[in-house]
Amino acid sequence: MQKEDDGRYGIPFSEDPPVRLEEWHTIHRITPLDGKECRAVRIDMPVAADAHWATAGLRASYHMLPRAFYLKAGKAAEILYWDQNTKFCGVCGAPMRKHTDISKRCTNCGKEVWPQLATAIIVLVRRGDSILMVHPHNLKGDYYGLVAGFVETGETLEECVRRELMEETGVRVTNIRYFGSQPWPYPCGLMVGFHADYVEGEVHLQRSEIARGGWFSRDNLPAIPGKESMARMLIDAWLAGKLQG
DSSP: OOTTTTTTTEOSSSSSSOOOOOOOOOOOOEEEETTTTEOOOOOSSSSSSSSTBBBOOHHHHHHOHHHHHHHHHHHHHHHHHHHOEEEEEEEEOEEEEEETTTTEETTTOOOOEEEEEEEEEEEEEETTTTEEEEEEEEOOOOOOOOOOOOOOOTOOOOHHHHHHHHHHOEEEEEEEEEEEEEETTTTTTEEEEEEEEEEEEOOOOOOOEEEEEEEGGGGGGOOOOOSHHHHHHHHHHHHOOOOOO
16 A cells, blocks of 8 residues: 555555566456556565555455545455466366456367356344344454355345354344345455344354354444444444334
8 A cells, every 4th residue: 555645545556566566477457446547466575664655454454545445455356366266277277368357268278267256145133122143263353243154056145144044043034135235355255235033043053153142232232343344334224223124
């Protein structure tokens, strides 16, 4: 990131890249931002000991960059991840070569591939004045989130909501309603948010996935996720009384 004189951070803006690039670096053209061309490249190591630049993980950059820059950085990160993981053809094993900005073609059999999205749902379940919150094993912080999971082949988003809730908590719901969606570039996801009403079921946690969980009211909420997440958006909307039937 580029350090501004007023202490804020931005994305480097120049005709030339901020670091020296070698012949093995691949420069990717990303969709424009406010009419300005954007490029992404994976460098060999972070830039250090330079007063003009700062490095941070993508998730940490949410709290440092303007939202539009963060979203564009997320787009770039997904393209770089896709590039790194599609070096060879999945059909014949031959090297892949860039065909367009968002596609590669096999140099042998002609198989063409595009960046893939891993679609996931996340759901806020209400039971009276409480919501169902869980702490999965893969959460690094000591906070609670909402039940979430990846959509499987052959199922709708709503079916995924019901399945994930049943598998992870044993809870059944009704009135599943769409809330919103967001790109989730960790590494290549699309998070789709829902809220629903509790019907029945005692909470029985899937211990292989969930460490802790239960019902929480406004008066006894645990630590909750950061504002960059769909979980926090859903929780904030519930706290503000915006999730009506």
